[in-house]
Amino acid sequence: MTTNQLISEIRKKNSFLCVGLDVDLEKIPAFFLKEEDPIFSFNKAIIDATHQFAVAYKPNTAFYEAYGIKGWKSLEKTINYLNENYPEIFTIADAKRGDIGNTSSRYAKAFFEDLGFDSITVAPYMGKDSIEPFLAFENKHTILLALTSNEGAYDFQTKKVGEQELYKQVLETSKQWKNSENLMYVVGATKAEYFTDIRKIIPDSFLLVPGIGAQGGNLRDVCKYGLNSNIGLLVNSSRGIIYASKNDDFAEAAAGEAKKIQFEMKAILDGVH
Numbered sequence: 001m002t003t004n005q006l007i008s009e010i011r012k013k014n015s016f017l018c019v020g021l022d023v024d025l026e027k028i029p030a031f032f033l034k035e036e037d038p039i040f041s042f043n044k045a046i047i048d049a050t051h052q053f054a055v056a057y058k059p060n061t062a063f064y065e066a067y068g069i070k071g072w073k074s075l076e077k078t079i080n081y082l083n084e085n086y087p088e089i090f091t092i093a094d095a096k097r098g099d100i101g102n103t104s105s106r107y108a109k110a111f112f113e114d115l116g117f118d119s120i121t122v123a124p125y126m127g128k129d130s131i132e133p134f135l136a137f138e139n140k141h142t143i144l145l146a147l148t149s150n151e152g153a154y155d156f157q158t159k160k161v162g163e164q165e166l167y168k169q170v171l172e173t174s175k176q177w178k179n180s181e182n183l184m185y186v187v188g189a190t191k192a193e194y195f196t197d198i199r200k201i202i203p204d205s206f207l208l209v210p211g212i213g214a215q216g217g218n219l220r221d222v223c224k225y226g227l228n229s230n231i232g233l234l235v236n237s238s239r240g241i242i243y244a245s246k247n248d249d250f251a252e253a254a255a256g257e258a259k260k261i262q263f264e265m266k267a268i269l270d271g272v273h
């Protein structure tokens with residue numbers, strides 16, 4: 001998917017919501033456990049119930065890898081279901097990969113070609129040659145961890161290396177890489193006070209923003225400092241949506257939660273445009 005297609009979908013739906021598909025068999029309604037592929041069946045129900053309020057879905061691969069080959073199959077079925085039934089949806093493999101170039105090229109092939117995701121999250125620590133194999137894919141997007149939502153972000157990312165904080169160096173340096181128009185960045189919703197500085201360095205880039213809902217980040221604060229003229233944000237909620245109810249009404253509850261966030265997004269967009 002191109003960035004322009006993503007922007008036009010956001011405008012059409014008045015939504016920049018990303019639903020996180022972080023499926024834990026201990027948290028889904030018990031009746032799914034009798035199904036052949038409980039994870040996929042749960043995802044299918046969540047996607048069907050929420051797709052009109054969302055523009056992106058983000059399975060975090062840890063939740064699939066935890067179940068071995070079966071989990072990987074569930075991931076494959078989920079991405080195929082999205083691509084076949086909702087091709088307008090932007091898909092994110094939250095896999096946080098990155099290795100020497102030769103190995104990164106295999107990760108890129110696995111997620112972009114074999115599984116057919118539109119994007120993947122990647123750690124910047126190993127530098128340019130670890131990221132370029134992802135950037136080489138046309139109309140695919142590499143989402144670099146810049147300033148993460150967790151407490152540990154303060155251990156390294158906000159520390160100064162020389163004159164400048166490490167996360168700022170990640171932004172400044174990576175935006176000069178070849179095909180950097182295919183780069184997006186992860187910035188946590190719990191770090192809203194940093195968005196102004198981030199936008200000074202990368203005014204036009206899309207930001208994937210996890211951390212509203214279960215982690216307590218605030219959508220309005222993120223939008224106040226993070227929105228740009230192309231909206232430029234994908235705001236993720238995982239547990240807050242998919243586990244809105246553990247009962248038979250789980251899909252309606254997830255839809256209700258997604259709708260609530262989309263409604264707030266629309267109000268924010270109406271206010272700024």
Ligand SMILES: O=c1ccn([C@@H]2O[C@H](COP(=O)(O)O)[C@@H](O)[C@H]2O)c(=O)[nH]1
Pocket residue numbers: 020022060094147148149150186187188210211212213214215236237238239240
């Ligand atoms: O900085 C980061 C990077 C990634 N994540 C991931 O996003 C979701 C958030 O889930 P919630 O249930 O909405 O808290 C999850 O997959 C994280 O691994 C993040 O939270 N922060």
